[in-house]
């Protein structure tokens with residue numbers, strides 16, 4: 001079998017091709033993992049900024065005008081990033097059980113996740129426009145932000161990984 005040098009060369013190149021093919025499959029798989037991590041990082045930022053604003057509104061943290069204005073402005077900025085590339089097909093919690101809580105319904109043709117995201121953008125922009133103007137002003141707009149988080153999570157985020 002290996003006494004024909006041409007044939008041996010062919011077998012070697014087939015072997016090389018299969019060695020190259022394996023990492024390229026792994027890279028595709030990893031691209032989905034990275035995208036999931038990226039969007040979760042975005043939500044961690046939401047939580048970091050909004051969490052302190054919720055705490056100020058509830059009186060659990062001292063209201064600070066400058067900090068409130070910055071947190072709300074940052075929340076609004078992050079909400080306006082176009083992170084569409086992080087929502088790859090097959091990155092839902094069925095295809096990637098254990099890695100993500102994103103439900104497959106997000107990708108359904110009748111999904112209204114875009115409207116949910118828009119509600120969060122609007123609510124955070126409205127909050128950012130008043131958050132530095134006193135605790136009452138903050139309180140008047142923070143409720144819609146909380147509702148916008150919940151409105152999306154209720155439909156599109158699973159309770160557990």
Ligand code: HEC
Pocket residue numbers: 036039040041043044046047050051099100101102103113116117120145146148149150152153156157
């Ligand atoms: C348009 C829909 C949508 C909106 C609006 C939204 N979320 Fe989420 N959120 C999700 C989805 C889907 C996940 C699951 C992501 C995943 O696991 O891949 C998630 C995950 C999270 C996580 C967990 C991230 C992690 O590390 O696993 C936190 C925290 C979070 N959201 C906070 C918030 C807060 C706070 C708000 C409002 C200020 C908010 N989200 C608004 C859809 C949304």
